[in-house]
Amino acid sequence: MKIDSEHLEILAAIVEKGGLTEGAEALGKSQPSVSRSMALLEDRIGMPLFEPGRRPLRPTELGASLARLGGRIRSANQEASLLVRRFRQGLAGRLRVGGSPIFMDGVVASMVAEFQTRHADVQIDQSYGYLDSLETGLRNGGLDLAILPLHPSQVPQDMEFAPLLSGNNVIACRAGHPLTRARAITLADIAPYAWIAPPQNSPLYRDLLRALKSIGQEDFRVNFSGGMLASIQSVLAGSDALTVLPYSVVFMSRRTIPLEALPLKIDHPDRQLGLLTVADRQGPPAVAQFISFLRAECERLQARMDHDQQVTRRRG
Amino acid sequence: MKIDSEHLEILAAIVEKGGLTEGAEALGKSQPSVSRSMALLEDRIGMPLFEPGRRPLRPTELGASLARLGGRIRSANQEASLLVRRFRQGLAGRLRVGGSPIFMDGVVASMVAEFQTRHADVQIDQSYGYLDSLETGLRNGGLDLAILPLHPSQVPQDMEFAPLLSGNNVIACRAGHPLTRARAITLADIAPYAWIAPPQNSPLYRDLLRALKSIGQEDFRVNFSGGMLASIQSVLAGSDALTVLPYSVVFMSRRTIPLEALPLKIDHPDRQLGLLTVADRQGPPAVAQFISFLRAECERLQARMDHDQQVTRRRG
DNA sequence: GATGTAATATCGCTCAATGCTATGAAAATA
DNA sequence: TATTTTCATAGCATTGAGCGATATTACATC
Numbered sequence: 001m002k003i004d005s006e007h008l009e010i011l012a013a014i015v016e017k018g019g020l021t022e023g024a025e026a027l028g029k030s031q032p033s034v035s036r037s038m039a040l041l042e043d044r045i046g047m048p049l050f051e052p053g054r055r056p057l058r059p060t061e062l063g064a065s066l067a068r069l070g071g072r073i074r075s076a077n078q079e080a081s082l083l084v085r086r087f088r089q090g091l092a093g094r095l096r097v098g099g100s101p102i103f104m105d106g107v108v109a110s111m112v113a114e115f116q117t118r119h120a121d122v123q124i125d126q127s128y129g130y131l132d133s134l135e136t137g138l139r140n141g142g143l144d145l146a147i148l149p150l151h152p153s154q155v156p157q158d159m160e161f162a163p164l165l166s167g168n169n170v171i172a173c174r175a176g177h178p179l180t181r182a183r184a185i186t187l188a189d190i191a192p193y194a195w196i197a198p199p200q201n202s203p204l205y206r207d208l209l210r211a212l213k214s215i216g217q218e219d220f221r222v223n224f225s226g227g228m229l230a231s232i233q234s235v236l237a238g239s240d241a242l243t244v245l246p247y248s249v250v251f252m253s254r255r256t257i258p259l260e261a262l263p264l265k266i267d268h269p270d271r272q273l274g275l276l277t278v279a280d281r282q283g284p285p286a287v288a289q290f291i292s293f294l295r296a297e298c299e300r301l302q303a304r305m306d307h308d309q310q311v312t313r314r315r316g
Numbered sequence: 317m318k319i320d321s322e323h324l325e326i327l328a329a330i331v332e333k334g335g336l337t338e339g340a341e342a343l344g345k346s347q348p349s350v351s352r353s354m355a356l357l358e359d360r361i362g363m364p365l366f367e368p369g370r371r372p373l374r375p376t377e378l379g380a381s382l383a384r385l386g387g388r389i390r391s392a393n394q395e396a397s398l399l400v401r402r403f404r405q406g407l408a409g410r411l412r413v414g415g416s417p418i419f420m421d422g423v424v425a426s427m428v429a430e431f432q433t434r435h436a437d438v439q440i441d442q443s444y445g446y447l448d449s450l451e452t453g454l455r456n457g458g459l460d461l462a463i464l465p466l467h468p469s470q471v472p473q474d475m476e477f478a479p480l481l482s483g484n485n486v487i488a489c490r491a492g493h494p495l496t497r498a499r500a501i502t503l504a505d506i507a508p509y510a511w512i513a514p515p516q517n518s519p520l521y522r523d524l525l526r527a528l529k530s531i532g533q534e535d536f537r538v539n540f541s542g543g544m545l546a547s548i549q550s551v552l553a554g555s556d557a558l559t560v561l562p563y564s565v566v567f568m569s570r571r572t573i574p575l576e577a578l579p580l581k582i583d584h585p586d587r588q589l590g591l592l593t594v595a596d597r598q599g600p601p602a603v604a605q606f607i608s609f610l611r612a613e614c615e616r617l618q619a620r621m622d623h624d625q626q627v628t629r630r631r632g
Numbered sequence: 633g634a635t636g637t638a639a640t641a642t643c644g645c646t647c648a649a650t651g652c653t654a655t656g657a658a659a660a661t662a
Numbered sequence: 663t664a665t666t667t668t669c670a671t672a673g674c675a676t677t678g679a680g681c682g683a684t685a686t687t688a689c690a691t692c
Binding site for chain 2: 001002003004005006008009045046047051060061062065066069070072073076077079080081083084085087088092093094141284285
Binding site for chain 3: 004006029030032033036037040053054055056
């Protein structure tokens with residue numbers, strides 16, 4: 001025999017409030033409605049739930065026991081309502097974000113930290129990849145969101161790209177690197193130093209090649225490769241090696257890792273770091289929350305970077 | 317916004333069984349029914365519960381979370397069903413029993429112990445009283461059952477009395493008491509010994525007076541009064557005092573307390589120890605269980621007592 | 633790919649349950 | 663006893679659950 005959970009919840013409210021009328025009020029129902037519900041329940045289980053002929057309706061032993069269970073049901077139900085509300089507001093849920101490694105590690109991760117301090121119940125699953133894998137991830141539903149540098153022409157069919165930051169790269173080195181003391185840097189100045197190479201298949205690696213080509217350096221020596229950002233930062237900080245990084249990454253790293261960008265104009269690709277999403281799919285609300293958060297954060301970051309560059313330029 | 321608990325239960329079943337069809341089967345409902353229920357729930361909360369376009373229907377993050385809560389509701393509901401079933405069979409519940417002190421302590425308590433080893437979930441609230449207080453207790457619903465010695469003419473209006481044991485009293489003393497060695501006891505033999513008196517307002521006290529009168533002893537000395545059975549037993553066992561007790565109490569006590577009944581015919585009242593209940597009220601099923609249990613136990617006890625008395629008589 | 637199979641969604645229908653207001657009955661309180 | 667409070671019942675409209683029949687869609691297998 002299956003008992004209607006709704007009935008148990010009503011019973012719990014009545015017992016808790018100490019009377020049918022008050023219970024009905026607490027439930028937002030009319031008194032006759034709950035009265036009839038209880039009569040039906042008593043009929044079904046074939047036993048009295050309330051002591052007969054007592055006016056402030058008092059439960060029998062069985063009624064009290066069932067009310068306890070009804071209370072458990074009620075609390076589970078309330079928790080469910082709460083959960084739904086939080087999900088709707090994007091304050092709970094899971095979020096699968098994929099992106100290019102350097103940018104995710106160097107910029108996005110700290111924003112994730114900030115986001116999670118505000119929305120503690122949003123779980124973020126991060127993964128790494130470049131355009132191809134991210135695109136398929138978005139298409140098959142394995143990703144809600146991709147973050148990567150992209151040229152407008154590269155945006156796949158049926159997808160939307162929202163720029164977050166300018167994608168210009170710089171040549172990075174440790175703070176206090178000999179080259180930072182030079183007023184104007186020539187090809188000959190750079191030649192002696194070894195390079196840290198990003199992953200071979202990364203756009204950043206192609207950027208490195210292009211950048212060096214643009215300043216006339218065709219031949220270069222690589223002394224470290226294959227590392228993710230944390231490794232690159234360590235090698236960079238502990239040696240005189242050079243590498244190519246998005247300016248935003250260098251900028252964000254300054255607090256903890258003493259890096260500098262060489263004041264050297266390099267040919268940077270016409271790309272922007274941004275968000276790639278499937279066009280007509282909004283996914284869980286937490287995605288929208290995260291996106292708007294990211295945009296706001298990046299806007300602030302961009303402003304700080306612009307301001308910083310102006311100051312540097314004026315000084316230089 | 318209130319979520320239908322039934323929907324959460326259905327969701328839990330679907331997620332647990334890994335598919336809508338199997339979930340429906342487990343719930344004993346048709347597949348279209350649960351499909352529509354889920355569609356309705358999705359409509360209400362305004363968010364998808366299942367990943368779109370997956371054929372062995374897989375829950376979204378939200379769906380899985382709600383399913384967990386649905387599981388809690390389901391288990392509470394099942395527990396409720398179980399509870400009702402146990403109540404109906406009299407295997408659970410609360411039982412308020414009142415009775416005359418000596419008999420409750422000396423006979424009923426050990427039967428309660430036996431009853432509870434079989435029906436662990438029946439809680440028994442025992443109280444003490446005599447006819448008047450027991451009757452009002454039964455009438456106002458404070459008692460489910462009364463156990464006391466009663467003469468048929470004393471049975472109140474609208475109540476039923478079911479005899480359990482013969483109510484004859486005996487003069488009790490410690491085993492090895494000097495009087496037990498006498499072949500025939502005379503009034504002069506008894507005269508020197510002090511008496512333990514039951515409570516002044518108890519029927520047993522009146523029985524004591526009557527018994528002594530019947531054997532011609534008008535004057536007697538009381539050296540202990542006011543004690544409940546455990547005290548009486550201790551005083552009895554540790555001294556040469558005498559008292560009047562129902563034979564059944566002496567009989568039941570023999571195992572632990574070495575008592576004997578004097579082979580002396582006393583005028584015992586025409587009463588029987590039995591159950592008093594309100595006529596047209598069956599109360600909780602546990603009452604019926606307990607009553608039938610008591611009757612069986614007392615029948616066995618009566619048989620043992622009869623047998624024992626025959627043997628004693630033959631020997632004596 | 634094409635096709636067959638299994639899983640799910642939709643439709644049309646009936647019936648049970650819930651909702652309300654109005655009102656009656658009974659217990660508690662004065 | 664009179665009055666108030668509290669619960670039960672009646673009547674009626676609406677919603678949702680239930681079913682079978684059937685359409686649709688994803689997955690599997692060739």
